[in-house]
Structures are given as C-alpha cells and as structure tokens.
Amino acid sequence: MCAWTRQIAARAAPILDYLLDACRAGPLIGIDETTLQVLKEPNRKAATTSYMWVMRGGQQENPIIYFDYDPSRSQSKARACLGDYRGIVQSDGYAAYTYLDSFPGIKHAACWAHVRRKYTQVLKALAGDRAISGVAQDMVKRIQQLYRFEKDARNARITGSDLIAWRNQHSKPVLKAMNHELRRVIGKVPPKSTLGKALSYTMNLWPCLNVFLDHAELTLDNNLVENAIRPFVVGRKNWLFAGNPDGAKASAAIYTLIETAKANGWEPFAYLTFLLNGLIDAKSDQEILILAPNCTPQNI
Numbered sequence: 001m002c003a004w005t006r007q008i009a010a011r012a013a014p015i016l017d018y019l020l021d022a023c024r025a026g027p028l029i030g031i032d033e034t035t036l037q038v039l040k041e042p043n044r045k046a047a048t049t050s051y052m053w054v055m056r057g058g059q060q061e062n063p064i065i066y067f068d069y070d071p072s073r074s075q076s077k078a079r080a081c082l083g084d085y086r087g088i089v090q091s092d093g094y095a096a097y098t099y100l101d102s103f104p105g106i107k108h109a110a111c112w113a114h115v116r117r118k119y120t121q122v123l124k125a126l127a128g129d130r131a132i133s134g135v136a137q138d139m140v141k142r143i144q145q146l147y148r149f150e151k152d153a154r155n156a157r158i159t160g161s162d163l164i165a166w167r168n169q170h171s172k173p174v175l176k177a178m179n180h181e182l183r184r185v186i187g188k189v190p191p192k193s194t195l196g197k198a199l200s201y202t203m204n205l206w207p208c209l210n211v212f213l214d215h216a217e218l219t220l221d222n223n224l225v226e227n228a229i230r231p232f233v234v235g236r237k238n239w240l241f242a243g244n245p246d247g248a249k250a251s252a253a254i255y256t257l258i259e260t261a262k263a264n265g266w267e268p269f270a271y272l273t274f275l276l277n278g279l280i281d282a283k284s285d286q287e288i289l290i291l292a293p294n295c296t297p298q299n300i
Contacts, residue, residue, distance in 0.1 A: 002243070002247060002250075005247075005250045005251070005254060006246060006247065006250040008250075008253075008254065008275075008276070008279070009249065009250040009253035009254060011279050011288075012253060012257060012275070012279065012288065012291075014285040014288045014289055015257070015288060015289060015291060015292050015293075016253055016256060016257075018289055018292060019064050019066055019256060019260060019292065019293075019294070020066055020083075022057075022058050022059075022062075022064050022294065023055055023056075023057035023058050023064035023066045024057060024082070024083055024084070024085040025057075025058065025059075026057045026058040026059050026060070026063075026064075026087070027087050027088060027217050028057065028087060028088045028089075028090065028215075028217050028218065029055050029056065029057035029082065029085060029087065029088070029089050029090070030055065030056045030057070030089075030090045030091070030222045030224055030225035031053070031054070031055050031056075031078070031081065031082070031089060031090070031091050031097070031222075031225065032053075032054050032091065032092065032222060032225045032226060032229060033051045033052065033053045033054065033073060033094075034051065034052050034054070034229050034232065034233055035049050035050070035051060035052075036049075036050045036051055036052045036069065036236070036241075036242065036248060037049065037050065037240070037241040037242070038050045038069075038071070038241065038242045038243075038244065038245060038247075038248045039241055039242070039243050039244065040243060040244040040245075041071055041244070041245055042245075044071065048071075050069065050070065050071045050072075050248065051069070051070055051071070051072065051073045051077075052067055052068070052069055052229075052232060052248075052251075052252060052255075053067070053068045053069075053070060053077060053078075053081050054066070054067050054068075054225055054228055054229050054232075055068075055081055055082075055225070056224055056225045056228055056263075057085075058294065060217065062264055062294040063224075063260070063263045063264070063294070064260055064263075064294060065228045065255075065256060065259035065260045065263055066256050066260075067232070067251075067252040067253075067255040067256045067259070068081055068252055069242075069245070069248040069249050069251070069252045071245075073096065074096060075095075075096040075097075075098075075099055077096070078096045078097055078099075079099070082106075085106075086104075086105030086106065087105075087106070087107070088106075088107045088108075088109055088211070088215060088217070088218060089106055089107070089108055089109065090108075090109040090110070090111060090218065090222050090225075091108070091109075091110070091111065091222060092110070092111050092114045092222060093110060093111075093114060093201055093204065093205050101207070101208070107211060107215070108208050108211070109208055109209075109211035109212060109215070109218055110205040110208035110209045110211070111220075111221045111222040111223075112143055112146060112147075112209060112220040112221050113220070113221035113222065113223055113226075114201075114221070114222075115143065115198075115201065115202050115205070115209065116140060116143045118197070118198035118201050118202070119136040119137075119139045119140045119143075119198050120136075120140060121194065121198070122136040122194050122195050122198055123136050123137060123140070125194050126194060126195070132189075132193075132194075132195050135185055135189070135195060136195060136198065138181065139178070139181075139198075139202075142174055142177070142178045142181075145171075145174050146171050146174055146175075146220060147220060149166070149167070149170040149171050149174075150171075150219070150220055152170075153166050153167075159216060160216050161216070163216040164213070164214055164215075164216055167212065167213050168213055168214075171213065172213055175209075175210060175213075179206065182199060182202060182203055182206075183203075185199065186199045186200070186203060228259050228263070231255070231258075231259065232255055257271075257275065257293050258271070258272075258293075260293040260294055261293035263294075264293060264294050264295075266293060271293055274291065275291050275293075278290070278291040279291065
C-alpha cells in the first residue's frame, strides 16, 4: 500500500506542480506547519523532528491546500514554500515568518486566534490572581468584540469595500482602545511572566494584526489553514511516522490532493475514484491536469 501511494504521487506530479502554482496565484496565502517524524532521514536520528508545511491559497472560489514535507522549520523553508509569491501572507507569530514584515511585494497579516489563545492560557494558569486575570480577561473581551463585528458583517453579507468601511467604523476604535491599554499595562508586568509574554506577543505583532482592516479578503485568523492541517494531525496519531523521506513526500502529495478536493466540494472517495481511473487512461500531462482536485464536481 505504501508503494502504491508513492506511485500515485509520482504519477500525479503534474497536478501537484500545477496546484503549487495555483496556490501562489491567489491574493492571499495562509501558512502554518506541524511536526512529523521520519525514520530514515539521511544523517538524522529516527527520533528527530521534521515538519509538514501547509499553505492555503489560490482563488476564493477554488482554494488550494498544499502540503510540503521538510526536515526543517527554518525561515529558508518558509521562503521556499512561498517562492515568488506576492500578496498577503497570514501566519502566526513564529519567528520564521518575521522576514515577511519587510519583504517586497508581501503584506504580512497576523492571526487573532493565536493572540486570544495567549490570554486564555493566562486565565487558565493564573485564575486566582485577580489583577493579572483581570488584564487577560479584558483583552479576551476586546478580541471577542472584533469577532462579533466580523460575524455581524457576515450575517449582513457585507463584502468588498463595504466590509473595509465596516471594519474601520466598528473594529478600528476597538483596536485603538486595545493598543492604548496594552501600552498602559505592559510596563507594569514582568516581561517573562505568562501575561508579560502574551502582551509582548501582541505588541510585536501589532502592525500585522491591523492588516485585516484594509483587506476584505482577510479574516481575523488563520483558522482555515489550521482546519486543513487537522486531518493530518488526527491521522498522525494512527500512523505515527513516515518510514523515509520519499514516504513523507508521498504523504504530502496525497494530503494535498484530498484536502484540496474536499475544499472544492468533492467527497474524498468520489475524487479518488475519479483520479485513479483518470490516471490509468491519461496519456499526457495535459490529460493528467484535467484530474486536478480544484476542478469542482459540478464542472466534471
């Protein structure tokens, strides 16, 4: 079965190349990474941690979910994933993405869900300390306000330039007040404390956290990418590891095909049936490209 998987990945290589290009052709890419154990990597111990990088991009109506294995979690891999892409990149606050803050042609957006998580962790750890938990609770409430405004806009079907106007009218005052409060309290909190780290995390990302105000295609968070990673994380609990780098690359290829198919309305078994039958008969790269998972079932 592992050999079959590698054969499918190799046969579908033209689709995977096309999907990477299509992922980079949209106005927005969300990027994240998760751990992966690969047993037989050259010059590495079996227990060494490797990574599966994931990007969600392409056009809004035909999203691409692209998985890419690499032994490294370095900035060089983040650069390799994005390639010559120019547009908005949304990520968490991991240091590998900081180069995006000043990279030509890139607008770097941060994730409010990660910020909120920092303060909920403070509440869980220091619930007995009223002063600290009070600051954290205040931040959580302000972030909830932002999410409530986004929900109201979705319910009212506000989009495009109207959404930008809505955000500047409703969300921008919340951000201004939050920034004022952050500056007021950050100097009064030990920087290495749980709350101090949460405040510093927020302040360091502040310009990136405001990018959504002026870009209607952006959401407040990177949750769509995290949702795309989740099937991989759940699966990892069962299969545990990849046997070698070729297996990890094949796994990335299969997850790319299936998760992109799901994002475009395919039932996974139906897409696999369509793909495998098509690969048997395809006699050229062009015939293989017709099998791409971002071609929705309604278009077949």
